[in-house]
Amino acid sequence: MKLDRNYIIKYIKDYAISKDYVYAMWLEGADGLNQFDEYSDLDFWFDVEDSKRDLFINNLVKHLSLLGKIDSRMNQKTSEIYQSNIHLENTNEYLTIDLAAQNDSRDREATCFTNGSITEIPKVIFDRKNIITFHEPYKIDKEKLNTIFEEKKNRILQYSRVIKYIKRNQYLECFMEYEKQILKPLVTIARIIYTPNIYDYELCHISRHLPKEVISNLEILYKVNSFTDIEKNISLALEMLKSFEEEYKQ
Known part of the structure; x- marks a missing residue:
């Protein structure tokens, strides 16, 4: 059975919200802008207690592997973000799943989005600490x-x-x-x-x-x-x- 994006979103939400050290979860990209189609990937973001960040992503990937074989995985890590991009064998070939966890200590400016933006709007799944905020567009210079x-x-x-x-x-x-x-x-x-x-x-x-x-x-x-x-x-x-x-x- 091919898994669709809504099933995967709920599956990941249920897992993430059960962890008290995960303070927020949101989607960016096509889902945030409500412009997704059959070729769109999934861009998940999480705000996680610093000491649990890497453990959370690695365990989440293991949890996703229960849905089907992971046929590709790419990781990228900085001091503030751990990102893992995977694809499940039993999903649409274009449906890559990008999992990005930021340190809770990261500057909140990084999660302050522009009202009315045409490039990036978060679709908030849950937010326990007011991680996601908005500001008015900056004045054009x-x-x-x-x-x-x-x-x-x-x-x-x-x-x-x-x-x-x-x-x-x-x-x-x-x-x-x-x-x-x-x-x-x-x-x-x-x-x-x-x-x-x-x-x-x-x-x-x-x-x-x-x-x-x-x-x-x-x-x-x-x-x-x-x-x-x-x-x-x-x-x-x-x-x-x-x-x-x-x-x-x-």
């Missing part, structure tokens, strides 16, 4: 954004750094410069206009954040397999830059 906009604009205008590798017939170097001089700066500029609070979010979930027309044009810029494509796309990038600049000045 327009001067800082202006500086970044100009820097990215001028980087794009130095597209000759890309062209010279076309002339030299060196595709790998050309693509490297194309990404650095054209693609990444243009994405940052687009985000400054449409998602200024997360202008540095690069391509992460960008299809959810930007207008469809902008996404379509960016996809054209990214789909290259020849010098001809790159050279043609530089012209499109310059047109997009001009349009973005006009929109930004409004």
